[in-house]
Amino acid sequence: MAAVEISALRRVFPKRRGPDHVALDDVDLRIEEGEVFGLLGPNGAGKTTLSRILSTLLLPTSGTVSVVGHDVLAEPRAVRAAVGLVLGGERGLYGRLSARRNLEYWAAMCRVPRRVARERIDLLLADLGLATRADEPVETFSRGMLQRVHLGRALVADPRVLILDEPTSGMDPNAAIGFRQRVHDLRAAGKTILLATHDMAEAEELCTRVAFIDRGRILATDSPARLGLALDDVQTITATHATPATAARLEALAGVRSCTVDRAGNLVVTTTGRDDLAAVLAAVAEEKVRGIGTHGPGLVDVYRTLIADREFSL
Amino acid sequence: MSPAAGLAEVAVVSVRTQARLLLLRPGSLAPLLVNPLYVVVLFGVVAAHRPSATLLTTLGLTAFVMAAWGHAMFTASHVIDEERFSGTLEINLTAPTGYLTSLVVRILTVTLAAAPVIAEVAAIGWLVHGTGLVVRDPVQFGLAVLVCLVGCAASALLLSGLLLLVRGARTLQNALTYPFYLLAGLVLPHSELPEGIRQLSDLFFLTWAVKGLRAAASGAAGGWTDLALATALAVAQAAVGVLVLRRVVQRLRRGEVSLHG
Ligand SMILES: Nc1ncnc2c1ncn2[C@@H]1O[C@H](COP(=O)(O)OP(=O)(O)O)[C@@H](O)[C@H]1O
Ligand SMILES: [Mg+2]
Numbered sequence: 001m002a003a004v005e006i007s008a009l010r011r012v013f014p015k016r017r018g019p020d021h022v023a024l025d026d027v028d029l030r031i032e033e034g035e036v037f038g039l040l041g042p043n044g045a046g047k048t049t050l051s052r053i054l055s056t057l058l059l060p061t062s063g064t065v066s067v068v069g070h071d072v073l074a075e076p077r078a079v080r081a082a083v084g085l086v087l088g089g090e091r092g093l094y095g096r097l098s099a100r101r102n103l104e105y106w107a108a109m110c111r112v113p114r115r116v117a118r119e120r121i122d123l124l125l126a127d128l129g130l131a132t133r134a135d136e137p138v139e140t141f142s143r144g145m146l147q148r149v150h151l152g153r154a155l156v157a158d159p160r161v162l163i164l165d166e167p168t169s170g171m172d173p174n175a176a177i178g179f180r181q182r183v184h185d186l187r188a189a190g191k192t193i194l195l196a197t198h199d200m201a202e203a204e205e206l207c208t209r210v211a212f213i214d215r216g217r218i219l220a221t222d223s224p225a226r227l228g229l230a231l232d233d234v235q236t237i238t239a240t241h242a243t244p245a246t247a248a249r250l251e252a253l254a255g256v257r258s259c260t261v262d263r264a265g266n267l268v269v270t271t272t273g274r275d276d277l278a279a280v281l282a283a284v285a286e287e288k289v290r291g292i293g294t295h296g297p298g299l300v301d302v303y304r305t306l307i308a309d310r311e312f313s314l
Numbered sequence: 315m316s317p318a319a320g321l322a323e324v325a326v327v328s329v330r331t332q333a334r335l336l337l338l339r340p341g342s343l344a345p346l347l348v349n350p351l352y353v354v355v356l357f358g359v360v361a362a363h364r365p366s367a368t369l370l371t372t373l374g375l376t377a378f379v380m381a382a383w384g385h386a387m388f389t390a391s392h393v394i395d396e397e398r399f400s401g402t403l404e405i406n407l408t409a410p411t412g413y414l415t416s417l418v419v420r421i422l423t424v425t426l427a428a429a430p431v432i433a434e435v436a437a438i439g440w441l442v443h444g445t446g447l448v449v450r451d452p453v454q455f456g457l458a459v460l461v462c463l464v465g466c467a468a469s470a471l472l473l474s475g476l477l478l479l480v481r482g483a484r485t486l487q488n489a490l491t492y493p494f495y496l497l498a499g500l501v502l503p504h505s506e507l508p509e510g511i512r513q514l515s516d517l518f519f520l521t522w523a524v525k526g527l528r529a530a531a532s533g534a535a536g537g538w539t540d541l542a543l544a545t546a547l548a549v550a551q552a553a554v555g556v557l558v559l560r561r562v563v564q565r566l567r568r569g570e571v572s573l574h575g
Contacts, residue, residue: 013569056408056567057566058567080410085405087401087404087405089401092400092401092404092405093405096338109406110409111323
């Protein structure tokens with residue numbers, strides 16, 4: 001049995017004026033138990049909408065969605081019992097209450113017997129590094145600590161499927177690394193995890209498989225390695241201390257597919273093929289740049305290939 | 315855990331959580347403490363007329379009912395709004411079952427925080443006039459206070475649902491006190507209300523709760539009937555409130571009402 005099974009899912013938001021907004025369009029997806037599945041896409045792609053549908057906060061307009069074998073429409077309670085939802089951001093906890101009280105409340109709402117809950121909460125607070133501040137109001141917590149309370153809250157009912165919607169957005173790098181370590185641990189413990197994010201490095205590090213989603217449609221689904229392999233031709237060269245003149249010279253070379261330099265002088269060159277790498281790299285080395293590096297295709301490249309940049313075309 | 319034991323657990327944790335939320339930000343209880351002080355002024359005005367203990371008791375009860383109703387309309391009815399604002403509504407809707415139970419219990423908890431006002435009013439009467447509330451039948455009176463508060467909670471429940479369901483309902487919220495005091499016979503005697511209004515007032519639980527309170531205090535006959543009527547009307551109102559909230563949750567899940575404040 002799949003942990004998550006979605007077929008022909010569509011979600012439409014009626015608009016008061018103009019045509020309806022299609023947030024999810026003909027989505028098919030199957031996530032096996034024990035997978036860490038990444039849902040990648042830009043803002044507005046439909047990631048949160050899908051997370052909400054899987055946790056029964058939002059009903060599908062059409063199509064079928066089931067979680068550990070239970071249909072979200074026919075058996076919403078069973079679905080809720082199987083799913084733990086973690087939303088990114090500061091909202092979703094009782095700020096005036098302590099971390100422990102927040103977890104106790106949720107354990108009772110999920111019918112976890114009191115004795116089991118007490119032990120589990122102690123364990124979770126210790127595991128998540130919250131033990132020393134467990135009895136302070138969470139409104140005094142940092143962003144990273146709040147996210148750990150969120151995770152603890154979701155885990156207190158021991159759900160089979162964990163849905164993390166942009167859990168590390170807005171976290172400082174150390175907090176994000178710590179949070180990813182928890183996800184590693186959960187993966188090792190066999191939890192099924194759906195991770196919605198637009199952080200490609202995070203997805204590359206954590207996910208067994210990923211799906212790219214844009215404008216409500218799934219564009220590709222595979223393991224990060226295989227998706228990268230499909231783009232084997234794209235090699236990237238990076239360097240610092242470049243100028244627009246550098247970029248102009250490099251762009252004219254044969255074998256260069258794209259070449260950009262930002263205001264801080266960061267240079268990104270992609271080659272048209274693997275065979276061109278040596279020649280282009282030599283040309284870059286001739287320039288007065290520093291910190292030259294190369295890497296093969298990663299999820300960032302897959303993302304750039306699949307999803308058009310709309311930031312400047314609005 | 316059996317379903318019933320589970321629901322009991324939800325109720326207990328909801329009372330506890332809501333009580334903590336209230337006590338950790340006691341500012342929302344301030345009007346409860348302050349509003350009954352107006353009776354000091356009323357007591358002062360009637361003092362020259364050598365008021366009877368009965369009149370003072372009626373004034374004190376009026377102050378209590380007004381404070382309890384105002385608290386229900388302006389504080390208890392905002393439980394869901396606060397949940398939306400803090401984002402906990404979304405999370406609570408992912409609990410397997412029992413969120414409605416939790417809401418009902420929490421609104422009731424906030425409303426019951428008005429109970430000590432009855433003691434405050436009695437204390438004021440005692441300090442100003444040397445007589446507190448005169449109560450002939452304490453058991454009936456205690457029950458009448460309870461019915462009054464539970465009815466106010468039922469009204470808060472209904473209101474909290476309507477605020478989310480009916481667009482523009484919020485702008486009417488300021489009209490929720492004085493007209494209802496009038497309707498409940500707190501300002502004018504019930505018998506002096508115009509015909510149509512009086513029939514409407516007969517359907518309002520608070521009319522009968524106020525009658526029941528006064529009867530229990532004065533020992534007049536008919537107090538139990540008043541309380542039975544008040545209870546029946548309050549239960550009916552709570553039932554409508556639960557139906558409205560169910561509908562609100564349905565519309566939230568359909569995406570027709572925003573989960574956020
Ligand atoms: N309740 C809603 N009403 C109307 N439109 C919505 C609603 N929720 C989401 N949308 C729209 O659906 C699209 C997908 O949103 P969302 O799932 O939040 O994207 P993501 O999480 O990937 O950033 C967006 O264009 C958004 O504006
Ligand atoms: Mg989102």
